[in-house]
Each structure stands twice: as C-alpha cells, then as structure tokens.
Amino acid sequence: MTTHPATGEALHTVSVVVNGGLRTAQVPARRLLSDFLRHDLGLTGTHVGCEHGVCGACTVLVDGAPMRSCLMFAVSAEGHEITTVEGLAARSGAAEGDLGPVQQAFIDSHGLQCGFCTPGFLTTVTAYLESNPDPTPDEAREAISGNLCRCTGYQNIVTAVCRAAELIEERGI
Numbered sequence: 001m002t003t004h005p006a007t008g009e010a011l012h013t014v015s016v017v018v019n020g021g022l023r024t025a026q027v028p029a030r031r032l033l034s035d036f037l038r039h040d041l042g043l044t045g046t047h048v049g050c051e052h053g054v055c056g057a058c059t060v061l062v063d064g065a066p067m068r069s070c071l072m073f074a075v076s077a078e079g080h081e082i083t084t085v086e087g088l089a090a091r092s093g094a095a096e097g098d099l100g101p102v103q104q105a106f107i108d109s110h111g112l113q114c115g116f117c118t119p120g121f122l123t124t125v126t127a128y129l130e131s132n133p134d135p136t137p138d139e140a141r142e143a144i145s146g147n148l149c150r151c152t153g154y155q156n157i158v159t160a161v162c163r164a165a166e167l168i169e170e171r172g173i
Helices: 033-040 085-091 101-108 118-131 137-143 155-171
Strands: 011-018 021-028 059-062 065-068 081-083
Touching: 021 033, 059 118, 065 118, 081 085, 085 101, 085 118, 101 118, 101 155, 118 137, 118 155, 137 155
Parallel strands: 011 081
Antiparallel strands: 011 021, 059 065, 059 081
C-alpha cells in the first residue's frame, strides 16, 4: 500500500471516467470528490461553496444523476462516470469549442452574474432536462430550488432552464 510521504496516510487508487476519459489518482480515503476533481485532476470548474451540501455549487453528475461532490468521498466514485461542468458541452453532443444548450441558454438569458454558483446550476439543469424536456416555469423553479444563488434573484435562471429546453428541441438532442 502506498502512503502519503508527508502524512504517512494510506493512499487509495481511484479510477473514474470523468468527462468521457479514464482518470486515475492516488488519494487518502477521506478525500472528497470535489477536492479530487479540483486538486488531483485539475478540473477547477467544480466550485466548492458551503462544504455541507447545501448550496449546490459543487454539483456534478455521477452516472447522470446530480450529486453534491462535497458530500461524496472520491473512493466512493471508483468505477463510476462523472460529468463536470467542463464536460457538459461534449455530453450534449456539441462540437469541440461550442457550448452545450444549457450553457448557451444561461448566456442568452443572463442566468449568471458572478458565476460562482453557475457550474452547479448547469449540471443540475442538464440532468433535469434529460428527465423533463419541456418544463413549465414553475417546474423549472422547483428543479433549481436546491441550488443557491446570491446574485440573480433566480428569474433569469428559470428563463434559462426554459430556453435550454427550447435549444435542446431545436438541436434535436
């Protein structure tokens, strides 16, 4: 077993498919998925806000389902498929360098301001629209109710969810 040179802590090999590619790193058992993504894999799009699973900024997709990455240990992700905000465009079938429909809708609808909460909203909305491709504004509001934003007042985010649904339909995704 490998140990961390500075702490002597046991390290565990974690292999996951992240944004379509196999990624492996050795981490302590207590390493959170959010820290694994950010620090071990260099995917800094996943933001860490409250570190208690309340704000939703760290939301990623685990096997397609939204998950607060600050509440999951990296070792628990072994063998699973993770999609971070960096992988959303490819997940939607967008050409390299293009934005996915949810990302484009947030821009079109001014659904972000400071941007800190945006990665969590984008991943949450992506998963939501896969299960409900034609939401009403009230359904969109309910879908995002688990994510906190201190800047926007949510109205433009609700508009972005509905716009993303339109873009998905237009693109035939």
